[in-house]
Amino acid sequence: MKKVRFKQSLSVAIISFMGLSSMGDTAFAASKTKVNADAAILVNADTGKIVDKYNEDQLLGIASMTKMMTEYLVLEAIDKGKIKWTDTYTVSDKVYQLANAPGLSNVPLRSGEAYTVKELYEAMVIKSGNGAAIALSEVVAGSEGEFVKLMNVKAEDLGMENYQFVNSSGLSNYDMLGMHPEGTDVNDENMVSAEDMATLAYHLIKDYPEVLETSGANYKYFRKGTDEEYLMKNTNAMLKDRSYYYKGADGLKTGTTPFAGSTFTGTAERDGVRYISVILDAKDQYGQPSSAERFIQTRKLLDYGFNGVQTAQFNLDDAVKEKTLPVKDGKEFKVKLTVDKPLKVRMPKEEMDHANVSFNVDEGKLNENGELQAPIEKGEKIGELVLLNNKKDEYILDELDQETKVVVYAASSVEKANWFVRSARNIGEFFGKLF
Structure with missing residues (x-):
C-alpha cells in the first residue's frame, strides 16, 4: 500500500498532533480480532501477507522497538565484515551516564571498560539495554548522530514509508540527559507505523534469522563469572516459563515510554508457520495504557493466525x-x-x-x-x-x-x-x- 513517508524533519507540533489524534476511542477496534490498542497488525512472516490490521498506517511512538533497527544495522555490519563479534568497545562518557541512569532499562556498563560487540548486542536484545544500543551505534557509525542517518536510510531501503528514527535506543530524546544525537531535537521521538514495524520485523527475520536465537533467550548472564556478572531477564513475557507464555514465541522486542505507551513486536512459529504481530500502545479495559495488555492483545492476534486461519489445499x-x-x-x-x-x-x-x-x-x-x-x-x-x-x-x-x-x-x-x-x-x- 502506498503511504506518505514522515521524515525526521517533521516539526514537534505536527508530531504531537498526530500522536494525540489516535488516542480517541480505540477500545475494541474494527479488526477481526477486535484488538485493544492504538494500532495493530498481523502478518504472515513467510509471505508478508496481512492477515489482520487496525490503524496500521498511523505514525505512532515505538519506544525500545527502535532497537530492532539497531539490531538490523549491527547484524548487517557483521555480515559485511565491517565489524566482528569479538571487536571491543571502550565505554564513552555518554554511554556510561545513560547506561547507569536511574529509571532507564539497562545493563550497567563501567566507565572506560572494554566490552565486546557480542556482549553489547546481547544486552541490547535481551535486556533492552539503552546504553548498549548507543554503544553499538558508535561502533557501527562512529557517533549516534551518524547512526541515526543510517537508520533512516535503511528504513527507506527496506520499503518502510511511515517512520522517524531519532536515536538508536528508543528513549525519548528528552530523557537522554541532554546528550540526544546531533541533528535531532530534544523533543523528538522515534515513531513508526504498525505496518512498517512489521516490515522491519519481516526483513530482520528473513535477512538475519539468527536474531531469533538471541531474542528468544529467556535469561542470560552478562559477563558470567566476573565481578560484573548480571542476570539479564528478557523483557518479552511470552517466552517459555514466563507469565504470558505463548507456544512458539521467540521474539522480537518490547517498548515502553510515556509517549509511546506499551508496545510489542512479537513473532511465533508453529508447525512451520510463522507470524509477526505488532501492538502499538496497548490498552486495558478502561482504555488506559497497560504493559500486560501488549502481551494479551498479541495473543489475540497470534491465536487468530494459528487457529482462525487454515491451510487450504487444491x-x-x-x-x-x-x-x-x-x-x-x-x-x-x-x-x-x-x-x-x-x-x-x-x-x-x-x-x-x-x-x-x-x-x-x-x-x-x-x-x-x-x-x-x-x-x-x-x-x-x-x-x-x-x-x-x-x-x-x-x-x-x-x-x-x-x-x-x-x-x-x-x-x-x-x-x-x-x-x-x-x-x-x-x-x-x-x-x-x-x-
Missing part, C-alpha cells in the same frame, strides 16, 4: 474434470497434465468455502487456432493452477503481492506425427466437416 482435479488436453499433430491425441505439488494457501476459515481454483493454459503453447501443438516434452510447462480470490489480498510490501499459483506440467512427451499421418488426419477432418 489439486488439478479441483479445476478440471479430465487432467488431459488434446494435442494437434501429435502421435498421441492427448497429453496428461500434472503438478509437482498441490496449491496450498492459508486463509481465514470463513473464506475457505468460497475459494476456488482455475487452470490457465500458457498462451505461448497454443497455435493460431488455440490448440496445443506437438511436439511436447515431458516436464514442459503447459499452464498454471491459480487461486481465484474475490477478496484482494494485502501485503506489507508491494513487491510481495503475487498470484497464488503452481505450475502445471506435461506428464509425458508427445512427439509430432509424421507427414503422412498428419495429411491423412487432415483429409479425414475435411470430409468429416463436409458431411
Whole structure:
C-alpha cells in the first residue's frame, strides 16, 4: 500500500498532533480480532501477507522497538565484515551516564571498560539495554548522530514509508540527559507505523534469522563469572516459563515510554508457520495504557493466525474434470497434465468455502487456432493452477503481492506425427466437416 513517508524533519507540533489524534476511542477496534490498542497488525512472516490490521498506517511512538533497527544495522555490519563479534568497545562518557541512569532499562556498563560487540548486542536484545544500543551505534557509525542517518536510510531501503528514527535506543530524546544525537531535537521521538514495524520485523527475520536465537533467550548472564556478572531477564513475557507464555514465541522486542505507551513486536512459529504481530500502545479495559495488555492483545492476534486461519489445499482435479488436453499433430491425441505439488494457501476459515481454483493454459503453447501443438516434452510447462480470490489480498510490501499459483506440467512427451499421418488426419477432418 502506498503511504506518505514522515521524515525526521517533521516539526514537534505536527508530531504531537498526530500522536494525540489516535488516542480517541480505540477500545475494541474494527479488526477481526477486535484488538485493544492504538494500532495493530498481523502478518504472515513467510509471505508478508496481512492477515489482520487496525490503524496500521498511523505514525505512532515505538519506544525500545527502535532497537530492532539497531539490531538490523549491527547484524548487517557483521555480515559485511565491517565489524566482528569479538571487536571491543571502550565505554564513552555518554554511554556510561545513560547506561547507569536511574529509571532507564539497562545493563550497567563501567566507565572506560572494554566490552565486546557480542556482549553489547546481547544486552541490547535481551535486556533492552539503552546504553548498549548507543554503544553499538558508535561502533557501527562512529557517533549516534551518524547512526541515526543510517537508520533512516535503511528504513527507506527496506520499503518502510511511515517512520522517524531519532536515536538508536528508543528513549525519548528528552530523557537522554541532554546528550540526544546531533541533528535531532530534544523533543523528538522515534515513531513508526504498525505496518512498517512489521516490515522491519519481516526483513530482520528473513535477512538475519539468527536474531531469533538471541531474542528468544529467556535469561542470560552478562559477563558470567566476573565481578560484573548480571542476570539479564528478557523483557518479552511470552517466552517459555514466563507469565504470558505463548507456544512458539521467540521474539522480537518490547517498548515502553510515556509517549509511546506499551508496545510489542512479537513473532511465533508453529508447525512451520510463522507470524509477526505488532501492538502499538496497548490498552486495558478502561482504555488506559497497560504493559500486560501488549502481551494479551498479541495473543489475540497470534491465536487468530494459528487457529482462525487454515491451510487450504487444491489439486488439478479441483479445476478440471479430465487432467488431459488434446494435442494437434501429435502421435498421441492427448497429453496428461500434472503438478509437482498441490496449491496450498492459508486463509481465514470463513473464506475457505468460497475459494476456488482455475487452470490457465500458457498462451505461448497454443497455435493460431488455440490448440496445443506437438511436439511436447515431458516436464514442459503447459499452464498454471491459480487461486481465484474475490477478496484482494494485502501485503506489507508491494513487491510481495503475487498470484497464488503452481505450475502445471506435461506428464509425458508427445512427439509430432509424421507427414503422412498428419495429411491423412487432415483429409479425414475435411470430409468429416463436409458431411
